[in-house]
Structures are given as structure tokens and as C-alpha cells.
Amino acid sequence: MEEKFQPIESLVNSETSLSQALLFMKEHRYWSETTFDSYKYDVKLFETFLTSQGLESTLENGQHLSLVNRWIVQQKENIVAYKTIMRRVAALSSLYAFYKELGIVQTNAFKASSVPGEHVGPHSRTLEMDDLKKVYSALEGLKKQGVYIGLPIKLLLFTGLRNQAITKLKVGNINWEEGLIIYNQKVRNSKNKMQVLPLPPLLMQELRKHVEEMKLNDDDPLSYGIKGYPLKNKQLNAVVNKVNEFLDWKGEEKRG
Structure with missing residues (x-):
């Protein structure tokens, strides 16, 4: 019929x-x-x-x-x-x-609507969908070269947290049952509030595999850099630059 x-x-x-x-x-x-x-x-x-x-x-x-x-x-x-x-x-x-x-x-x-409060310059343009696809392709290409930086980049993309916050994330910030990152800097001022950030199921699976393979505990840092050490601000900048270099993004195209 x-x-x-x-x-x-x-x-x-x-x-x-x-x-x-x-x-x-x-x-x-x-x-x-x-x-x-x-x-x-x-x-x-x-x-x-x-x-x-x-x-x-x-x-x-x-x-x-x-x-x-x-x-x-x-x-x-x-x-x-x-x-x-x-x-x-x-x-x-x-x-x-x-x-x-x-x-x-x-x-x-x-x-x-508009989003106020940002000085838009050559490094501040929004990533379009085609750009996001290129970033994912770069992560796969770098992985084949033995450079494993997918997790910190994906956390940057999906949580919207800044560099300092990403480097402070620990395994214990993950709520596995709800598929969430719960970030609470525990600093008493108006700019630091607890954030509850849902993550896509595939990224949650990737995080679980990462934690299990590295035998991480709740107090261990969640993200690691190119040389396998826990991420600090400078190391995270190096991770982002690695993607920019792979894609040959320079000047106005460079995303940081």
C-alpha cells in the first residue's frame, strides 16, 4: 500500500x-x-x-x-x-x-538578538559548520600522526569553557549518569558560578574510554597535552595551535 x-x-x-x-x-x-x-x-x-x-x-x-x-x-x-x-x-x-x-x-x-561584550578582531570570528568539520578532520589526521589532542579540543567546542576552566577540569567533574560536566570553581565572586554542561553521547563514550585506559581517578586532571602531561594554559594554546597549523589557518583564519 x-x-x-x-x-x-x-x-x-x-x-x-x-x-x-x-x-x-x-x-x-x-x-x-x-x-x-x-x-x-x-x-x-x-x-x-x-x-x-x-x-x-x-x-x-x-x-x-x-x-x-x-x-x-x-x-x-x-x-x-x-x-x-x-x-x-x-x-x-x-x-x-x-x-x-x-x-x-x-x-x-x-x-x-546580539551577543555584547566582546571585542571582535581577526581571532574572534565564529566557527561555521564547515570549519567545525575541518577541525574534526584535523583531529583525525593528527591522530594518525600519533598526536592525540581530540578530547581537549572537543571539550572547548562543546562546553564553551575558557582555557583556564578546561585546565581545571577533573574526572570528578563528570556526571556519568546524566551525561554532564559540572564545573564549580568554588570562588566567591559573581563571575564564578557553578555550570552544568550537557555533552553529546559520543563525547561521553570517548571520555569514558579515556578515563578507563589511563586508569584515572576522580581527583586526576581530565585533559592532557601533546606530550601526555596535564594541561596548563600554555599547553592548551599549543594544542589549539597544532590544529591551526594542520589546517594552515593563519592570520584572519586562525582560531584561538
Whole structure:
């Protein structure tokens, strides 16, 4: 029996969850699984924020400018890197642009929002999706050369934590059951707050394998550098530069 065609407009409405809406959108995009996973991760973060505000994570609830701005401010307060916030806003903007075009939502608050407080220079441009694919390819290429730096780079990409925070992460910061990194610097000032950061399942699997193979305990550092020593700020810069060198990213293209 021939399967009936159902237009997306009959499957999605303003009360559809953001994750479900993204899944339907995927059918109309030529995305790789890596690209889709990145979008799914960013959407899940915004859904978690909506839930924390006492709201259901629907298309309708997520299209309000005041909420979007509040989400951006919360990330700034949690010391999330500027480029990471920009990437997350761009991902949600793509979702809302798609459904605004179909008439399912009325506005795209993410397109109207801005991320303040960063001096944008030649090293501050946002990583686009094609750039992220290149970074992943570089990590695989470096791995074949015996350079194992995938974990710290992926933690930078997916958590948005700055260098200092990444170097302070310990195995005990991982919540294995919930798939989270819980970062709490335990310094009493307004800029240092506990952050709960969900990680993609594949990265969680990679972290578990890393911890088991290195026989790490909760008090051990989570990330290690090119020479196998626990990461410090300078070593992390060297790790990032290794990716830049592999991709021949220089000057304006260089991401740091």
C-alpha cells in the first residue's frame, strides 16, 4: 500500500518541542550526522534553559526576544566563550528561520538578538559548520600522526569553557549518569558560578574510554597535552595551535 505524503506543516505546529521540530527539519536538509549532532546539542541547551524558567520547550515559548536575551545573558554570566554563544544563537536562528518561512512561528528572536561584550578582531570570528568539520578532520589526521589532542579540543567546542576552566577540569567533574560536566570553581565572586554542561553521547563514550585506559581517578586532571602531561594554559594554546597549523589557518583564519 502506497504511503501517504504528509507535508511538514501538518506534522509541526507552535506547540511542537524544539527537539522534535529539529528532527523534522533534518529531513529537509542535507546535513551530516556530525552537523545534526551539533545542532541537536545547541537546541537541547536552550530547551534546558526554557525548562529552568518553568516553561515547556516548545517553538511558541522559545520565540520571545526577552527570553532569548535572558539566555544569552545567563551564558555570559557563566563565562561561556563569545564564539560559543554566537554558534548556539546561530543554530537556533536557523531553526526558527526555517519555521518562520513556513508560517509556523511568527518571529525569529535569535536573528534579532546580539551577543555584547566582546571585542571582535581577526581571532574572534565564529566557527561555521564547515570549519567545525575541518577541525574534526584535523583531529583525525593528527591522530594518525600519533598526536592525540581530540578530547581537549572537543571539550572547548562543546562546553564553551575558557582555557583556564578546561585546565581545571577533573574526572570528578563528570556526571556519568546524566551525561554532564559540572564545573564549580568554588570562588566567591559573581563571575564564578557553578555550570552544568550537557555533552553529546559520543563525547561521553570517548571520555569514558579515556578515563578507563589511563586508569584515572576522580581527583586526576581530565585533559592532557601533546606530550601526555596535564594541561596548563600554555599547553592548551599549543594544542589549539597544532590544529591551526594542520589546517594552515593563519592570520584572519586562525582560531584561538
